[in-house]
Amino acid sequence: EAQVTQNPRYLITVTGKKLTVTCSQNMNHEYMSWYRQDPGLGLRQIYYSMNVEVTDKGDVPEGYKVSRKEKRNFPLILESPSPNQTSLYFCASSLLMRDPGNEQFFGPGTRLTVL
Amino acid sequence: AQKVTQAQTEISVVEKEDVTLDCVYETRDTTYYLFWYKQPPSGELVFLIRRNSFDEQNEISGRYSWNFQKSTSSFNFTITASQVVDSAVYFCAPLRMDSSYKLIFGSGTRLLVRP
Numbered sequence A: 001e002a003q004v005t006q007n008p009r010y011l012i013t014v015t016g017k018k019l020t021v022t023c024s025q026n027m028n029h030e031y032m033s034w035y036r037q038d039p040g041l042g043l044r045q046i047y048y049s050m051n052v053e054v055t056d057k058g059d060v061p062e063g064y065k066v067s068r069k070e071k072r073n074f075p076l077i078l079e080s081p082s083p084n085q086t087s088l089y090f091c092a093s094s095l096l097m098r099d100p101g102n103e104q105f106f107g108p109g110t111r112l113t114v115l
Numbered sequence B: 001a002q003k004v005t006q007a008q009t010e011i012s013v014v015e016k017e018d019v020t021l022d023c024v025y026e027t028r029d030t031t032y033y034l035f036w037y038k039q040p041p042s043g044e045l046v047f048l049i050r051r052n053s054f055d056e057q058n059e060i061s062g063r064y065s066w067n068f069q070k071s072t073s074s075f076n077f078t079i080t081a082s083q084v085v086d087s088a089v090y091f092c093a094p095l096r097m098d099s100s101y102k103l104i105f106g107s108g109t110r111l112l113v114r115p
Helices: none
Strands: A004-007 A010-013 A019-025 A031-038 A042-051 A054-057 A076-078 A087-094 A110-114 B003-005 B010-014 B019-021 B024-026 B033-039 B046-052 B059-061 B064-069 B074-079 B088-094 B109-114
Touching: A004 A087, A010 A019, A019 A031, A019 A087, A019 A110, B003 B088, B010 B019, B019 B109, B024 B074, B033 B074, B046 B059, B046 B064, B074 B088
Parallel strands: A010 A110, B010 B109
Antiparallel strands: A004 A019, A019 A076, A031 A042, A031 A087, A042 A054, A087 A110, B003 B024, B019 B074, B033 B046, B033 B088, B059 B064, B064 B074, B088 B109
16 A cells, blocks of 8 residues: 555654654655644645755754655654654655656654653 | 635534635746645545646536636635535645745645534
């Protein structure tokens, strides 16, 4: 089944404790992206990647890192999480090179709480 | 810059009523794409439709229909004979036509269908 998976789905952590949210897709998509969703603010892009070893900042990259060592994986790293990073996070992927308007497939979301 | 306005924050209808969700977008691109996504209470993002700016034909998929009016920059979504399972937040999202290829999400419209 074609899908984007994220782990963990739920995480409660404390300020300053490094964490990684994994994202993996099995559709051979070259484009992957991370968003965060906050009440009243909609979804905002954190980072995106056009292909392996190619990543770039989105609208709200502060406090986050990403890597794209393999085409299928695009982990989101919070080196020192803070309470303002409490949010719902979504990973997305798409086959943009063929058609920029191709559907962006979203993962199920990761609800992160930083105490 | 691209922008989307979903003026209806919340809509409440009784089951079997028809309901239209409005979407007005702004873009300076001559070629662009528009998407609708659904976010049910479980939290995942479900792709509904995409439209490119070349194609002004209206689309129908079962109880769902979309009316794209380029002249008024609107891309409205109608649910016919609404059902309780249609209760969700609906997002209209233009695609940013630069290297980020990010979806521009607004705050969405929360639809509540009462039995």
